[in-house]
Amino acid sequence: MRRYRNRLGVKGFCGVDSIGMSGGLALYWHESYDVVVLDKDERHIDALVQVHGETAQWRITCVYGEPRVESRHMMWTKLQNLKNINDLSWLVIGDFNEALWNFEHMSASPRSEQQMLAFRDALEICGLVDLGFKGVPFTYENKSSGAGNVKVRLDRAVAKNAWRNLFAFASVTHVPSPCSDHVALVLKGEADPGPTVGRCRRYEVFWERDSTLPEVIKEAWEAVGVVQTCPS
Template identity: 50%
Template sequence: MGRRRPDGASEAPSGAMNILSWNCRDSVGLSGGLALYWHESLSLDAKAMNSRYIDAYVTAAEGEPPWRLTCVYGEPRTEDRHLMWSLLRDLHQQADMPWMVIGQMIDFRDVLEVCGLDDPGFAGLPYTYDNWRSGRANVKVRLDRAVANNAWAKVEHLVAPSSDHLAILLKCVQEEPPPAMGRRCRQYEVMWERDPSLLVVIMDTWTELGSLLHLGEVADGLKSMMKRLQDWSRKKFGNVIKEINKSRSRLEEHMSMNADRKEIREANDRLNELLYHEEMLWMQRSFIDWLREGDRNTKFFHRKAVWRARKNRIKVLMDDDGVAHKDHDSMAAMATSYFTSLFTADTSLCADPVIDLINSRVTNDMNVQLCAEYTDKEIADALF
């Protein structure tokens, strides 16, 4: 999220400008104001904005048709809500394209019907705001929502352990499953250092290995150490992403059942710790060593690592006949064939004319001496 400058405006996260573009409207003091961030892989054209909305056209990829995104923050005062209603009606008349409106909306039912915007439904908790008070003072309401002119997107309410508002996840495209990867390289994980038993595992492993006398034994010892750490990590940490999903579901279950505040707080703390593990995991994979571990910008690290992997991924290869291949097996076979041919000697070429132009520097006597068997004296001189 952005920071506040002394003049009240919003700043982009430190370092994130390499991966995020941004636009914002000034706040009033330390409250209010809107900020819109988008990934560099998207093309976003901000059309209009004020202190209550940002209207933009979004293109996911080159050649794809754009869709419209309007982020709104509804008027809190009842007597001023007609201003936002009129604004949405005007925006509705400006373009005929897929349209998504997302943000805080109160008493918008009539204007949504006029604009042809429907609630596409959602997954998750039935509210997006919780004031975290106990008893009869607790307020849970669906303040924030997403509406669209067609059911072309999916909406999910994500529990947020450190906010009174739930995050709204908007899924606009069907994500393709990543291709099956080969054997993964084992590596040391920084997040292991969050557990004090790591040092015990390392000490016990080196003690069991005993003294290592040469580099071969050291290399084997390091392999054994990494295998022991991986086994320990699977039992101690498991799959971080899966554990986050389980913990989020557990927190959502506690919140939906109005569980005891102590249980909710424990689930919150557990989710926060797992999110910190995820941050360190992505930080390590992002090759960004100029940000400290405590900067807590997980999305930046994740996007940087994923975008680098996406740019390096080969999606299509064209063979000698001009036929494009997209499936993993065909591209792997083409790559293997190409490099095999590249590094194989061409039998149709004769090197003799070129070799004849080079003056010989090794005589027959020298060649006999070089090809002779090693003598005992030569071996002794080399060893002792």
């Protein structure tokens, strides 16, 4: 994972190797950020973040949740223990391996309400609020067809209100990947500036259903006046 630093154009790196073909965590950062890694294991990387020249310091925890249902309570206990370390503005992002609500799970078999309730309770105790998303509704699909197909929102970003106040325009976008059964989470701390060029106007075919269209076109041409063309 360390070799990807050059491809990403960054110098900072902290990683946890995968076990077999699953798991593994990596945190990369640009040199314009001061990052102090507090703790790491196969389920999380916990770090402090500060931009050079700014006073605000905040905290990020990257997670890979327990894949086994019977062990999932260990992840919720870990989150609660991490919460007690300090009172900084806190962002937690990654694959929690659990959904929050029934509508975040689509398959032939319903998801356990008890599992989801335990996840919701853990976030409430930690004061973490879901940041929402733009894009496709599910972050994981098992790629099976028919009744065997499963789609779930397992990946998300959650944060304390203090972090949300620091990044009031933060947004999360789900970006599908051809190389993974999970989407990528793209988190932006600032609002998009929007297009800097003029909007391109296009002709819409459905306008032709309006009986007043010929008159509108005639008035538009009359408003332009006489147009002179140069001889070719």
